[in-house]
Amino acid sequence: MKMLINVPETVVPDALRGIAAAHPDLTVDVEHRIIMRKGAPFEGKVGLVSGGGSGHEPLHGGFVGRGMLDAACPGEVFTSPVPDQMARAAAAVDSGAGVLFIVKNYTGDVLNFDMAAELAEDEGVQIAKVLVNDDVAVTDSLYTAGRRGTGATLFVEKIAGAAAEEGAPLDRVASLARQVNEAxxxxxxxxxxxxxxxxxxxxxxxxxxxxxxxxxxxxxxxxxxxxxxxxxxxxxxxxxxxxxxxxxxxxxxxxxxxxxxxxxxxxxxxxxxxxxxxxxxxxxxxxxxxxxxxxxxxxxxxxxxxxxxxxxxxxxxxxxxxxxxxxxxx
Amino acid sequence: MNALPPDGPPIDAAFLRRWLDAATAAIDREAPVLTELDSAIGDADHGTNMRRGFTAAHTAVEQEPPDTPGGVLVAVGRQLISSVGGASGPLYGTLLRRAGKRLGDEPVVGAAQLRDALRAGVEGVGQLGGAAAGDKTMLDALLPALEALSGALDAGGGTAEAFAAAATAADEGAQATIPLRARKGRASYLGERSIGHQDPGATSSALLITAFADTAREAGA
CATH class of the missing domain: 3.30.1180.20 (Dihydroxyacetone kinase; domain 2)
Known part of the structure; x- marks a missing residue:
């Protein structure tokens, strides 16, 4: 299959370099794989951090900016990012008002974000988490890893992002995010x-x-x-x-x-x-x-x-x- | 009381580093197979991710070799958490980190101590992932391996013999996942359609146990 790539191993960092080149209002840390809003942290504003496997673009990196995410952590293709990425991103965007992790419900994402929350909390960052699980195709949730997070992630990131931009506190941003997911x-x-x-x-x-x-x-x-x-x-x-x-x-x-x-x-x-x-x-x-x-x-x-x-x-x-x-x- | 096994090789940092060599080589060799298994019921990246993790772990241990067996396991676990991603990173990372912490600072341990440490690691995997035997996960290789390892050591078998039994049990356990329906992880989304495929995580777990058996055998245990 023909692909517009150099080698499979560098697909993610190659794209990150492109995002940096194309979007000067974003800060891209290619080494640690973090896409961040330039100027973060913003005083008094709750930070929004999401992430997940690559291959779903523009989700999540394409939703970093004013009124939406403060940072996104891309993993390898279809592989959740590692805890160090989200912990580092949380520390970088936290203004003291706390950080909301927006996590799609996949076993890998959940485990890695949980570990990242522990690391960030050890560093004194207050973390809240919202799980996105909107996919009705998974019917027998009790006997599986549960419903997957898919399209609703965009609604959660947009609406929670707007609330955070207006200065809503962490518990309010988190409860809005959960409300959007449940709806x-x-x-x-x-x-x-x-x-x-x-x-x-x-x-x-x-x-x-x-x-x-x-x-x-x-x-x-x-x-x-x-x-x-x-x-x-x-x-x-x-x-x-x-x-x-x-x-x-x-x-x-x-x-x-x-x-x-x-x-x-x-x-x-x-x-x-x-x-x-x-x-x-x-x-x-x-x-x-x-x-x-x-x-x-x-x-x-x-x-x-x-x-x-x-x-x-x-x-x-x-x-x-x-x-x-x-x-x-x- | 466990009978002391016949003179085994010292299970020290060098032993665990030889295990890491063997495990890294096995993961590297079998990565395409793991990815192929994963493409049937997952997302076709298990081999790639495990290879990236073990390569990183191997490099880290080469650069700063820990001087205890527990230290080697902790270092490998930490590297896997930091470099694999997905569910495999935290799960394999927890397995080895817990096992390493259980071994503590002792420079040389016995086979029974290593078994107890691996049991602590496997329990950590169960807690973190919430899976049980028969859910078509890595536990379906690890649990029978532990049982076989324990049985052989309790019967007075040597380290190499016991790990050989564990490797056989892990392989059989991985193969026995074929008729199972996945209840955890990404394969669970397939429901009935996960039946008929060998679980990639159980398969990579069997490779790691087999690497212990190879290391013990070559050490002349």
Missing amino acids: SRSFGVALTACSTPAKGGPTFDLPDGELELGIGIHGEPGRERRAMMTSGEIADFSVDAILEDMRPDAPVLALVNGMGATPLLELYGFAAEVHRVLAERKVAVARTLVGNYVTSLDMAGCSVTLCQVDEELLRLWDAPVATPGLRWGY
Whole structure:
């Protein structure tokens, strides 16, 4: 498989050097693998630190900036970062108001962020944590590692980031982040497998005429394989999977997310189908975001995330943000 | 009371460094296999991550060799936590760090002490990851290995013999994960579809136990 890389071993640091070159308002520590908002820590402001395996760009590094994250810690491709990264990032962005760790619910991320919290607390940094676990495709959570964190991560980082920017204290930022997570559900579909640089080829076989329902964002196969469906059928299936789990009684934010290799032309067509299904199911949509935000390398496919919002969450969603991946209002 | 084993090799820092040599070589050699197993039920990086971790650990121990067996294990564990990432980093790091701490500062330990230390490490893995036997994880190789190691030592077997039994049990344990349904880690998301594949973590655990057996055998225990 052809890839635009030098060697697989340096994919992450190579990208970090590119982020540094392209975004002068970010501070990039290539050696310790931290992307930070320039000027951090900001007096009186709660610091927001996230991180996770690479391969999901723009998540998380692309969401560092005013109104969102203070720092992001990228791991190797699809591998959680190590505790030293988050502990170092927390110390660097802490103004004394404490730091919120935003952690996607994967065993590796949870363990490494837990260890990082211990290290940071030893250094006198107050840490709060929020786990993102929005993926309804994982049904038997009691007998597994639990639901995965996927698209809702963007909602959590944006809304918690807006609250922190306004000067909300750590416990308030953390409780808002948890509220957003609890109000969010996602479902994802793959049309192709993705290829990791280390493997050099697809991480699973998905024949031409089939699609994989209920995928995560790490190239792991989903729960069910079916004959290829139309965009409308995929929207019906995905939205219904979410609505079986959460019946919104307020308007929703809708993230229509591309997995990396699906053209925006197709993704907007899919967004129209998602809106059609939501209208049929009598779910009001407050805002819609369409694009490649929580990706899985070169996977073709999409995910839908719905987040039920009240006026306060919607106000924080609409608040200004200036990051490489998400930017409005400033 | 354990009978004293027949004259075994001294389990000192040099022994543990030879184990690290063997473990690093085995992980390096088998990395493609581990990654292939991981691509079936995970995310296709277990071999790459373990190779990066053991290479880093090997380099660190070469540069600043600890002078006790416990020190070597602690140093390797710490390096794995700092360089592997994923779940494997904290889990393998905890396994070896706990074991090393249990050995304390003693310059030379016996096989039974090493066994007790490894048991403490395995218990640490269970606590951290929350997995139990049969969940299709590294514990499915480590737990039978400990049992075989204990059984052989209690029966008066020598170090090499006991670790050889442990290695066999770990291998069998790893193979026995094939029909299991994963209940922990990323493979658990596959539900029924995790059945029919050997667990990559159990497989790498078996490599580390086998490295102990090889080290003890070559030491002429």
